[in-house]
Amino acid sequence: MERVSEATIRRMSSYYRRLGEMEQEQVKTVSSDLLAERNGVSPAQVRKDLSCFGNFGKRGWGYDVQELRERIRSILGLDRAWNTCLVGAGNLGQALFRYKEFKRQGFNIVAVLDSDSHKMGRTWGDAKISPLTDLKRIVCDANIEIGIVAVPAGSAQEVVDTLVSCGVRGILNFAPRQIQVPPGVVLRNVDLTMALEWITYSFTRK
Amino acid sequence: MERVSEATIRRMSSYYRRLGEMEQEQVKTVSSDLLAERNGVSPAQVRKDLSCFGNFGKRGWGYDVQELRERIRSILGLDRAWNTCLVGAGNLGQALFRYKEFKRQGFNIVAVLDSDSHKMGRTWGDAKISPLTDLKRIVCDANIEIGIVAVPAGSAQEVVDTLVSCGVRGILNFAPRQIQVPPGVVLRNVDLTMALEWITYSFTRK
């Protein structure tokens, strides 16, 4: 199977959401035309994207909504649960901890860590805030594979280094800093301000 | 000036962040090589991106950090403040409200709205939570141009329609739903789960 582009993966996630909505609407079958319309892309794009992973449709008929959704779930690695830890118990961290969509998609935040000793021992729901120095033990004990980083920009690289040294291979970083990771570790950045900047950029062009 | 790609704008935001860091580090001058390295792209890419907007460098010398940063700030529309309103006073909304990076870049959340009458009148800092039905008045009074939507998926389209009908031309949507907006309105989606799905997808490919 040849390399699949980042754009395709983003669209796969999008198709997956829309298929979930269709399943709830009791829709049984979907054509590339309809799926395209619901995702704001072209029908040919939908077919090309899906063809990277297999032949899921029936010619003259379309795709079975439930089956296609399960296929994509498996492609995205969502056919199992993932244990994650959250580093940074500030207000963004708290919101992410409470964000229900993560759990709904199979991402469990099983530990919360912070370097601020004032927050230590405090509990959120059934999670207790632990010191960063306990990371190694916690990562091993709880089989954590993904770290969510919601700390200030200045300490992000240090936190990521610690996570990597404890064996975490996937990092979701919310700090607006360029972060270095060694090969084999997957880093994904979310920069909330960037999305607003796109909007104001668009305003100035019209 | 020809059309500029979305990827270029994303990188311009990234350059802007890194230049801010360099300014703090007292760096005066930067070459496309160094800026490229700090942003994880190629030097040619940096030069091509910048050349979409003008000739900011001195040959044989490089770019003046402070000047380039100011130029990009102006390109992104950050050379003025923007008033925004936040719709959705749940936990994600609360975190966004408290997120300092928005204000630092010139985005002020000047109003918080919710449709849940239980939350009405409650105050966050110096902001009072208002009913959605007051939106029109608030948008006019406070000169709000951008709406930040942090409501459940099921009510997102309705909230966006209301914002648009009140004259808001830019929408930042956090709900994992496909949203329709009329031409002339700029919509930007942030899907937090999608970033995690990219990570688990990458895991399954290795």
Add this chain to the structure above:
DNA sequence: AGATGTGAAAGTTTTCACAGCC
């Protein structure tokens, strides 16, 4: 008949390589 799957064409983005200027 009707919709998928897919090579080929068109379009877009990135990289190359070097002329041009400091």
Add this chain to the structure above:
DNA sequence: GGCTGTGAAAACTTTCACATCT
């Protein structure tokens, strides 16, 4: 000498159009 700015080439992505299959 050194680094920018930029046409041209290469790489990549999307769209087209139709053969293929139910």
